[in-house]
Amino acid sequence: MNPSERVQRVPPSGIRKFFELAEEQDDVISLGVGEPDFSAPWAARDAAIDSLERGRTSYTANRGMADLRGAIAEHVAERYDLQYDPDDEILVTTGVSEGVDVAMRALVDPGDAVAVPEPSYISYAPGVIFADGDPLPVPTREADEFKLTYEQLAESGAADAEALIFCYPNNPTGAVMTESELEPVAEFVREHDLTVLADEIYADLTYGHDHTSIATLPGMRERTVVFNGFSKAYAMTGLRLGYALAPPEGIAAMNRVHQYSMLSAPTTAQHAALEALHSCDDAVDEMVATYDRRRKLVLSRFDEMGIDCFEAKGAFYVFPKAPGGDAEAFAEDLLEAQGVAVVPGDAFGEGGEGHLRVSYATGTKDLKEAMDRIEAFL
Amino acid sequence: MTAKRELLDLLLENARYSTEDLARMTDLSEAEVVSTIETLEDEGIIRGYQAVVDWHRVKEEHIRAEVELNVTLDRETGYDDIADRLGRFPEVTTLQLVSGDYDFHLEVEGDSLQEVSNFISEKVAPTPEITQTVTHYVMETYKDRGIEFEDGHGDDRLSISP
Numbered sequence: 001m002n003p004s005e006r007v008q009r010v011p012p013s014g015i016r017k018f019f020e021l022a023e024e025q026d027d028v029i030s031l032g033v034g035e036p037d038f039s040a041p042w043a044a045r046d047a048a049i050d051s052l053e054r055g056r057t058s059y060t061a062n063r064g065m066a067d068l069r070g071a072i073a074e075h076v077a078e079r080y081d082l083q084y085d086p087d088d089e090i091l092v093t094t095g096v097s098e099g100v101d102v103a104m105r106a107l108v109d110p111g112d113a114v115a116v117p118e119p120s121y122i123s124y125a126p127g128v129i130f131a132d133g134d135p136l137p138v139p140t141r142e143a144d145e146f147k148l149t150y151e152q153l154a155e156s157g158a159a160d161a162e163a164l165i166f167c168y169p170n171n172p173t174g175a176v177m178t179e180s181e182l183e184p185v186a187e188f189v190r191e192h193d194l195t196v197l198a199d200e201i202y203a204d205l206t207y208g209h210d211h212t213s214i215a216t217l218p219g220m221r222e223r224t225v226v227f228n229g230f231s232k233a234y235a236m237t238g239l240r241l242g243y244a245l246a247p248p249e250g251i252a253a254m255n256r257v258h259q260y261s262m263l264s265a266p267t268t269a270q271h272a273a274l275e276a277l278h279s280c281d282d283a284v285d286e287m288v289a290t291y292d293r294r295r296k297l298v299l300s301r302f303d304e305m306g307i308d309c310f311e312a313k314g315a316f317y318v319f320p321k322a323p324g325g326d327a328e329a330f331a332e333d334l335l336e337a338q339g340v341a342v343v344p345g346d347a348f349g350e351g352g353e354g355h356l357r358v359s360y361a362t363g364t365k366d367l368k369e370a371m372d373r374i375e376a377f378l
Numbered sequence: 379m380t381a382k383r384e385l386l387d388l389l390l391e392n393a394r395y396s397t398e399d400l401a402r403m404t405d406l407s408e409a410e411v412v413s414t415i416e417t418l419e420d421e422g423i424i425r426g427y428q429a430v431v432d433w434h435r436v437k438e439e440h441i442r443a444e445v446e447l448n449v450t451l452d453r454e455t456g457y458d459d460i461a462d463r464l465g466r467f468p469e470v471t472t473l474q475l476v477s478g479d480y481d482f483h484l485e486v487e488g489d490s491l492q493e494v495s496n497f498i499s500e501k502v503a504p505t506p507e508i509t510q511t512v513t514h515y516v517m518e519t520y521k522d523r524g525i526e527f528e529d530g531h532g533d534d535r536l537s538i539s540p
Contacts, residue, residue: 019538032538122540171540289379293388293403300402341537362533364391368399 010126014347018331022341029370031358032341034171036235036316040272041283044234047275048268056267062259063251064092064243065270071277072243080203080213082226088248091255092265092273096201096227096242097123099254100165102261103197103225103244104131106253112162117148118349119319121171121199125349128165136161139351145310146175146319146351150184158188163195169202169211169314172348172357174295176314179212186217196224201242202315204233204284207292209313215245222247225254230269232315233284234276239269291316294360294367301371305378316361319345323378325354338373381406381414386423389415390524393427430525434518440487441494441515445502447482448510457481460507469497480512491515 015032022028039045063069069086076082084090093099100123108114110132116124117138125135138156140146148166158164164185168177177185189196196214203211215224229242242265244254295312302309302320309320322330327344334340345352360367379387384404388395397415401408418424433440449460457475464484465473472485484502488494494515503511519527 013540015538015540019536022537028537030533030535030537033535034539035535037533037535289387296404297399297402343538364403 006130006132009129013122015122015343018343021335025335025339028339028341029366030341031362031370032343033359033361035237035361036232037361037363038235038287040234040236041276041280043279044236044272044276048272051268051271056271058267060264060267060270062264063255064265068092068270068274071274075277076245080211081216082213082245084245089245089251091244091251091258092270093242093244093258094262094265095231095240096199096229098262099227099242099244100197100199101127102254102257104128105257107195108133108162113160115153115158115161115164117166119172119345119352120348121167122348124165137349142310146170146173147177147181148185150188153188159192161194163197164189165197167199169206171315172317172345172352173319174312174315174317176206182212182214182217186214186220189223190219198224199227201227201229201232203228205288205291205316206314207295225250230273230276234280235287236272239272241265241269241273291360294364297367298358298360298371305375316359318358319355320358322354322356327354327356331356334374334377338377340370340373382418385414430522432527439490441491443486443494443516444514445484445486445498446480446512447484447508449481449507450509455507463505467501
């Protein structure tokens with residue numbers, strides 16, 4: 001069997017290699033996980049169970065259950081000032097991953113360049129390739145706190161790109177962008193007529209300020225697809241439920257791919273998500289408060305160890321510089337010597353070289369123990 | 379959230395967090411952590427610190443009973459008077475006046491079933507104002523003061539994930 005040329009263009013994931021290394025070792029405390037250590041709030045779990053007990057095991061509408069789309073519209077309006085019509089501007093997807101995939105396939109033509117800031121979530125560049133596009137790396141720099149800038153977009157040749165995909169709060173750096181920092185990016189996008197794919201899955205996980213969606217900036221709504229979902233804030237990664245918000249023509253195009261590939265997002269998960277939106281705000285607030293305490297703990301410990309780490313204000317990652325500069329060697333040695341798993345930053349693209357992604361989505365006791373072990377390793 | 383409330387939440391999670399760690403987890407300095415906790419203690423908000431013990435893991439026998447008490451009051455005797463009397467017994471670890479079908483809720487602990495039974499029948503029940511006692515022996519503890527006793531399922535997430 002011959003894998004397609006597209007598939008062969010995609011290199012093996014840098015994360016996979018570390019996963020295998022970590023699996024081989026006992027007594028590992030993993031700070032390499034990109035998902036909450038909480039379970040979904042009980043109300044959401046109950047709604048999932050109830051939907052099964054009632055035998056709701058059929059497909060839903062391709063775009064997702066109407067009442068879920070309605071609840072999403074209300075939620076994003078209230079929380080992020082995003083106004084979308086549940087009838088034709090919202091698509092419920094099997095996680096943001098599927099949303100990004102169908103958006104790539106619906107909006108990118110063969111040979112189109114798609115600007116991908118680095119470091120970034122590992123699936124974007126492969127997603128572009130699977131859509132027969134060409135990923136165009138746009139490095140972000142620690143000097144800019146890993147924020148995307150007009151200058152970096154211009155220097156990287158993004159003016160000729162068809163689209164820009166980005167994720168703030170960011171995986172893996174934990175960086176966030178404020179409205180005033182997003183404005184120059186929006187200006188660049190408008191000047192060069194780019195489509196924006198804004199992955200805002202970590203929007204609820206910000207510390208000390210509210211999230212601003214780039215789609216709320218002047219002239220951006222018509223050229224932006226916003227992705228969000230339930231995996232991170234509601235600790236529902238395994239339920240695989242996300243959504244995309246875009247003008248009707250964008251959603252229609254994405255739905256054409258979605259309806260022939262996924263048909264509809266999992267029905268049970270949609271019922272859980274509806275309940276999550278209705279009654280789980282308090283649970284989210286509690287989880288965010290816990291992440292924030294752990295974030296402070298980790299930042300403070302790195303600071304005391306003399307490890308250079310800028311103050312991440314979103315998601316549940318910090319992105320310190322690897323002592324000695326070689327992140328891969330440091331991560332491997334740390335894993336072997338102390339059984340602490342962190343992910344080398346270059347797994348997220350060249351912009352991540354020399355850094356480590358450290359997730360604090362793990363219990364405080366283990367987190368403290370892991371920091372002690374890192375300190376002992378130094 | 380106030381600094382007091384944040385520290386209370388953290389101490390409820392683990393009263394043995396060091397002041398150093400408490401400072402790291404909040405926006406407070408170590409000195410502020412120390413003084414805020416002192417204030418909480420002085421104001422009687424923090425009444426003490428105790429370990430949560432899973433007695434099943436201790437090889438010695440340990441018995442805990444939940445006791446419901448009904449009382450009748452007269453002109454001379456109020457709830458506080460009865461509570462004052464019962465609260466002096468070291469066997470009573472928790473004593474609360476509650477609403478509902480009975481008046482007082484007691485938790486009684488002892489080293490044997492006999493000891494706890496004797497205490498209730500000889501010390502509690504004869505109290506003149508007490509009209510009824512219903513004793514429930516604790517057979518298994520799954521959670522105590524917010525702490526779950528099962529070992530849990532561990533962390534079954536992938537050790538590295540995107």
